[in-house]
Amino acid sequence: MIEVIKAGLETSVQDFPGRWGHWEQGFPPSGPFDMWSFRMANLLVGNSPDAAGLECQFSGPHLRFNQETTIALTGGVFKAKLDGKDIPQWESIKVNKGQELITGFAQKGARGYLAFSGGIDAPLVLGSRSTFHLAGIGGINGHALIDGGVIETFEGKQLHGAHVLEKYRPKLPAHKTWEIEVVRGPNDDWIDNIGHDIFFNSEWVLQTRSNRTGYRLTGPELVFAKKAREKGLEHGEHPSNILDHGYPVGSVNLCGQTPIILVSDGPSAGGFINPWTVPSATFWKLAQSKPNDIYKFKEVSLNTAQEMRRKIDQICVEENIST
Amino acid sequence: MIYDEPKYTPGGDRYIEMELGNELNFDLNFLVHSLTKNIRDSKINGILELLPNMASIVMAYNPDQISFDDLTKETTNLYRSLGSLESIELISPVFTIPVLYFDHRTKECWEDYCKTIQPKTYDPDLMVELNKLSDKSQLKRIHSGTEYWVAALGFYPGLASLISLDPRCRLTAPKYNPPRTWTPKGTVGYGGSVTCVYPDQTPGGYQIIGHTPAPVCDLKQRLPAFRKDVALLRPGDRVRFVPIELNEYEYIEAHVAEGTYSHNIARYSKFSIKQYHAWIKSLDEQVIF
Structure with missing residues (x-):
């Protein structure tokens, strides 16, 4: 059993690939935001990549271990300490009974992934252990970790001294500007060419009001195509309104003039257009960026986007864990 | 209007939006749900989610199992085989x-x-x-x-x-x-x-x-x-x-x-x-x- 002394900021239980098959009723996939770092954390402690672990956001938890286990911390740079001593990240670490882990704050990047040997034992809700706190399901009692809470884990292997080579880790940028890939569509024809040029040639600032449901961006005004301005009344008044439709996870949802990238816990449908979509392989970048970071969008083809995802999947395998 | 054939656009690497028309129209929505049922019953390998809405269906798929082109070909065939709308009756509580x-x-x-x-x-x-x-x-x-x-x-x-x-x-x-x-x-x-x-x-x-x-x-x-x-x-x-x-x-x-x-x-x-x-x-x- 692991005691939660301090929960950190919305630290949540997630599993890979999250909750699939219930989207029609409005349940998003959830799951770890940065699935690359998450899977590597699991592999480091000898788990299968889908085991449940913790996602830390900006400020991670303070835990006391009442059992011997192996842990690994991946993702952003956190300066975590075990009984006051710095621990390395991207490495499996033996923890003795009674030891305390202070994950601390994200120094670089934004999200850390903490895996425990065996994985977290939380009930499966609609097929997943991932927390979707908006609806109060998954994780531990349907919400993020709480101070004084308890985490149970399954029995697992005890793999110590494993590490992930630098080349198999996502590379955080030195400055706060990110190149974010997007695929055009589904509703790219609602924006005219000038609008697309503005979108691709501008710097977009990530707003503070961004979380696992959506990433709000501040930038210039976009220009809509004729189709968006001259349409049936049922589509709504604003050029960004469309007849209610499903929202792909990762779509850049244009809500008036505010683009919102819909992410892991986002809504499944609504009445705004999605001219571009961030592919799944780029999600780790979203997960690791902080409010006030700058996004520059780059168009990629569907094939490129699918190839990018395959490359990450090929990295996130047991063979790439060095011992 | 209701389109003659579905229109497909990608939503990133693993979603497709399939539009059957562009208006709020009961027949169109009935068609959306009939097609959704047929796609679901056909159990096409690689479809992960089906999200029907007013006039469109968003599908999530695994591109390692089925390509964009193959999937859209299959769903277009299903659309063509729907038959006459008037012939459909549904249990509707x-x-x-x-x-x-x-x-x-x-x-x-x-x-x-x-x-x-x-x-x-x-x-x-x-x-x-x-x-x-x-x-x-x-x-x-x-x-x-x-x-x-x-x-x-x-x-x-x-x-x-x-x-x-x-x-x-x-x-x-x-x-x-x-x-x-x-x-x-x-x-x-x-x-x-x-x-x-x-x-x-x-x-x-x-x-x-x-x-x-x-x-x-x-x-x-x-x-x-x-x-x-x-x-x-x-x-x-x-x-x-x-x-x-x-x-x-x-x-x-x-x-x-x-x-x-x-x-x-x-x-x-x-x-x-x-x-x-x-x-x-x-x-x-x-x-x-």
Whole structure:
């Protein structure tokens, strides 16, 4: 059993690939935001990549271990300490009974992934252990970790001294500007060419009001195509309104003039257009960026986007864990 | 219009939006749900999710199992093999939902919006004005004067988009801009030409005109109507709103709290699109409730 002394900021239980098959009723996939770092954390402690672990956001938890286990911390740079001593990240670490882990704050990047040997034992809700706190399901009692809470884990292997080579880790940028890939569509024809040029040639600032449901961006005004301005009344008044439709996870949802990238816990449908979509392989970048970071969008083809995802999947395998 | 063939656009590396048309039209929505059922029954390898909505279906797929081109070819074939719409009959249960119109909870929510975000006309008054109705009683009469078709679920767990089946009871409403930060659970809203019941306390953009004490989503599955599923409604179901007074509202609220409330559901009803079309043709649309 692991005691939660301090929960950190919305630290949540997630599993890979999250909750699939219930989207029609409005349940998003959830799951770890940065699935690359998450899977590597699991592999480091000898788990299968889908085991449940913790996602830390900006400020991670303070835990006391009442059992011997192996842990690994991946993702952003956190300066975590075990009984006051710095621990390395991207490495499996033996923890003795009674030891305390202070994950601390994200120094670089934004999200850390903490895996425990065996994985977290939380009930499966609609097929997943991932927390979707908006609806109060998954994780531990349907919400993020709480101070004084308890985490149970399954029995697992005890793999110590494993590490992930630098080349198999996502590379955080030195400055706060990110190149974010997007695929055009589904509703790219609602924006005219000038609008697309503005979108691709501008710097977009990530707003503070961004979380696992959506990433709000501040930038210039976009220009809509004729189709968006001259349409049936049922589509709504604003050029960004469309007849209610499903929202792909990762779509850049244009809500008036505010683009919102819909992410892991986002809504499944609504009445705004999605001219571009961030592919799944780029999600780790979203997960690791902080409010006030700058996004520059780059168009990629569907094939490129699918190839990018395959490359990450090929990295996130047991063979790439060095011992 | 309803397109001759579906239009496909990618939504990133693992989603496809399939549009069957571009209007709010019952036949089109019926087609969406018929095609969704056929796609689901065909068990095409690599489809992970199907998200039908008003005029389109978003599909999630695994590109390692099926390519964009192969998947869209298969679904186009299924679309072509649908056959005549008129031949389709569906079991379509009717759910009766009690509503306290122009209630205290939604009024409080509107007042909070006016105070904390920006002033706006009281939602029922705005709807009376925009739909050129005589007063709020007529709004209540029209809103509760028709059966509604569950055209889609989504945006939030358990949230159903309802469209009126009686053309004499069609209303329109603008959406809040900016949206509300909160809406009471159980609020009855209207946006565009869609009405809904908010399954939980959530942000929202629809005009708010009433409140039901009967839950439409129950993640804990406490009430009998939720034994099988967390959401009350499914696409293809029907809903009728019944106006109630405060004493009835409080009675239901108390029974929901006790866990003894039983939803009013008629499960024997079939929906024939052929008969629906014939009925629509027989109506005098000049008659207003």
